[in-house]
Amino acid sequence: MAESSAVLHLRSYLQIAWLWIRAAWQYPTSFVLLAVGNGLITALDFVGLWIMFAHLDDLAGFTLPEVALLYGSASLALAVADTAIGSVERIGTYIRTGRLDQMMTKPVPLLVQVCADQFTLRRLGRLTQASIVFGWACTYVDWTPARVVVAVSMLVSGGLVFFGLFVGFSCVQFWTTDATEFANAFTYGGATVTQYPLNIFPREVLVGLTFVIPVAFVNWYPCLFLLGRSDPTGMPEALQFASPVAGVLTMAAALLVWRSGVRHYTSTGS
């Protein structure tokens, strides 16, 4: 039952998203320019890292391919989550314009509609860049079956963690309608932090990124395993396999916050 409804929701999601893709194709030039522009910006992002390594041999003991693995995996998880459900951060706007009210009168769960709304492939640029960086970094990994499993679960769990962060922090807008920046601080902020080896930060920050905003599970812990490194900060080794737990917990917490947000929703005046 639960499974079949999940399939139905996914299908609804794809149907709505497909209509938005077609709508975007009504303006093909603008679609292509946006995607290319987006790709360029994210490419420059990695060039920044590259330039840094031109002046350093390593970053807190991590070489360029190792940092690229951290960067690529976090970036990939973020790009997937952002493409799939990025519009959830716009619920403040949906509330103000009454669009959320309209969605609430449709027989598809609100979260599915909000996530699929204005679905856009312009983040394809980031997705491509992240895949290339990750793919290149993977060639430096000494693969074993266990590492393949951890790598796959890392990407899926990373997507779930960002999904949870996006949804959870966007819910703040149910209480105060203009808090997109606040949400961004945790989602995109969290993603930026994970592009570096986390041992460059004080231990307190690492603990926070593990147990409060669990972005350390998106790449840091599983990548340590992929790279066959012992944790330079001395955190328990079990954490390197705990990404799926973190992903599921973050997502479950986010769904609870979402439900409570919808119950507290007060709509607009008219």
Added chain:
Amino acid sequence: MSVTEPLIDVRDLERTFDVRRRVEGRRRRVRDSVLAVHDLTFSVDAGEMVGYIGPNGAGKSTTIKMLTGILVPTGGQVRVAGLDPSRDRVELARRIGVVFGQRSTLWWDLPLRDSFALLQKMYRIPPARYRDNLDRFVDLLDLGDQLDTPVRQLSLGQRMRGDITAALLHDPEVLYLDEPTIGLDVVSKGRLREFLRALNDERGTTLVLTTHDLQDIEALCDRVIVIDHGTSVFDGPLAGLHEQGGSTRTLVVDLVDEAPPIEVPGAVVRRVEGPRQWLSFPAEASAAPVVAAVAASYDVADLSIQEPDIEDVIRELYSRGA
């Protein structure tokens, strides 16, 4: 009396909002609780056409939002089609249609047809029924030529008809219309009203209409609920509204010659202008005895009757409620 449950059942409904208010001389804003809707009780049977009217801020939208499950009530009960709207919102959505007059649900850049096709999937309307309904509404609402036009190129009237079609494809039991004729020209308004009447006649679709256009109400609604300051101040047939509002009809008499004010039982002269006199009498009374009495005692060149202005009646009700 029918034993079936009413389609919409509202009891002691209440909704408060927390509002933060800035107070002079205080650093922090003060929290106030505002009663948007309170002590609201009414029920609507299947097949009724109800006008839900009231001034801005009276609680109309708040009520509609609780009926559709958008807002959770803070007190009292609502049931629509046997469901609790806020708890069973998604399930209820299959059985109701909602049109918010000023906001379109259609895909701006795509032809109408595409929006309709997505709705078919969202509501899981069987293909045969979908085709039937689409053909029928497109024909009745005269949308045939617009089906393949991107929505952004449609006129306001065409878009409104598109939105109404979108809300009806799944054969809802109730249709909520919020200001459906706002911004439309006279011809479009007339056509839309005709369509809604036919919908109610043929399919028994229950209609709940909020509007500022009282002609909508006069043309469509057998029953009116007037809400003011969050609670119902009148609930009954349109005719009864006149009674309660103390409204009057006016008999305009053109006499052959100028005369002193006419004196007949049951009517009073309000105005005299040369040979023309205006007599008012209660709206619920019959005009016949008044006309007969005037004709019996005076030389009458012409007579006409002006119906009461419902707008005045409602204004009167509001001011009394305040």
